[in-house]
Amino acid sequence: MTPALSVPAVGAPFERTMIERRDLGGHDVMIEIHFCGICHSDLHQVNDEWGGALFPMVPGHEIAGVVTAVGDSVRSVAVGDRVGVGCLVDSCGECRHCLAGEEQHCLAPAVPTYNGVGYDGEPTYGGYSRHIVVRDRFVVHIPAAIELADAAPLLCAGITTFAPLRRWQVGEGTRLLVVGLGGLGHLAVKIACAMGAEVSVLSRTLAKRADSVRFGASRCLASDDSDALGQLAGHFDLILNTVSGGTDIDQLLGLLAVDGTLVTLGAPPQPLQVSPFALIVGRRSLAGSVIGGIAATQQMLDFCAEHGILPETEVISAADVGEAYARVARGEVRYRSVIDLATIADQAALAAPAAEGLAVLDG
């Protein structure tokens, strides 16, 4: 048993509960979670905006911690290693996508870290919890240069932006527009700048202009500044849209050069509206991208360590998750809330039934 923050039903507030993690199998790794980021998709899922949500739900797929035990067959990590877990905890390992290191496209399909069902038929519970047991293939190493609290947001927001930047070959001189400067957006700016891109930011207002510049962007635009946007018609090679809804897709497509691509990373439940002309004129593309493979996640962490890229985080205690969700929904977080899971263990330990189980796990 390990303490967790759990949502019992759609829209209900978080509760501190005790959950079971499976017994350690030969290829399993037990991790004491130190920090877990709050991703915008966590809000979508606890509110069942994507359908099919499973309750009780323990969100969290930006997990950073330390290995406390490993199964007999584990060779890739050892007790005491600083490790991370992202959005996936299992995949078939045999399909062409798994073999290509793109587990996110596993045909089985892959098992999400939470709000999913494992191949053993058991529901998966995420990182808003003190411990987790994860198959070794899905555990990545956190480089020494990155603190655990900083590593957490990289496990989803980092790979979600790094992967499309690589897929669409961002490099020296690429003209990139990042739409939305939140958890994803601010990492997209930092990573793309390190890749050599000329990065612009499109935000609702200019309130984050100074931050944009600090992160490396050369230009910050407000989405209602039609003059400035008009001057940039046809300018960008690539646009990463990190905003979850309400964007004018045709307006963004109009900012793309010939053969340019608008990649949507957010997943609002509402359909996007696209004018065929906005695609046809300029042979433009509207694409989607979702997280990335495990090998790419490790590459991303190593890239961030090498280039000194860190997310901007606000560390909160477990008791403040409900408030943090409200702030995420209002777009107030600068730029990622990260839960300090040590605070959940303290509080849960006050509850007598849980104390014994915890003592065993923490030993």
Added chain:
Amino acid sequence: MTPALSVPAVGAPFERTMIERRDLGGHDVMIEIHFCGICHSDLHQVNDEWGGALFPMVPGHEIAGVVTAVGDSVRSVAVGDRVGVGCLVDSCGECRHCLAGEEQHCLAPAVPTYNGVGYDGEPTYGGYSRHIVVRDRFVVHIPAAIELADAAPLLCAGITTFAPLRRWQVGEGTRLLVVGLGGLGHLAVKIACAMGAEVSVLSRTLAKRADSVRFGASRCLASDDSDALGQLAGHFDLILNTVSGGTDIDQLLGLLAVDGTLVTLGAPPQPLQVSPFALIVGRRSLAGSVIGGIAATQQMLDFCAEHGILPETEVISAADVGEAYARVARGEVRYRSVIDLATIADQAALAAPAAEGLAVLDG
């Protein structure tokens, strides 16, 4: 003066009129038009469905004929040559897209063959006419293996399908789905088969199954056959959507493999509805493509000649254009109506005021 089929106002029927073509400049080519195809976009334009239509309008951008005169500086064609003109009649020639041979993306922008305004400020009139004067750069050679009536549809429908097949690197074994078996679709099937693709056709019904097979497709699917479509989820590398409206984009995206692309070629005035998930899951793209450059148009003609690819045409007389439009709108044409412009010259010559001008031109 030369006879033409002209629409005086939005939605009005065709009239036989006399129009002026400009005096032959140094780089101009005068062509006696033998045949001109009826493209679905002609219907969109005479009905002003895309906005900004200019009347009177003489449609037609699938032009095949014979050179009757050339300007002093013309070297690329000579009197008597069998030539074609597609959707463009001019471009700046200096921007990066023109220099790359992609005049359709000219930044000036390019001048459409009709329903446009030339760089001289004069409206452009298309190929439903006996003669046209076109700048030499926009005149392509029709290979000897292709009859003029067969060449006409290639100048728009051919290049509109050939260009995206090349852009998205269709080759041996590519799994291609062609949506809609009309003027564009039937050429897409023939060209893609010659490129080595495994081609399937998605149509409203199975009425065109035998034709699909005759054109080279290995599979014909009805769009309401959800069982068959379900079995093909994730199957295709590329989908060319040649249908002008009413397609379920999310359904099509679901048929794409990881990294697959759905290319929309039609341009309905209504926006497309796209679920972000349909793009994100499988990192799929929705793209557009519009015609192709002049060099690619010549390559397409040569490719068709080499591989024996010909459109299926119905040759009609100038007097029957109104009826042909109604048949195009109802999807009844198998597979392209082509106007025999000799029939317009005969009829127009009966009108006394026009006879003199014609005699000069035909001399």
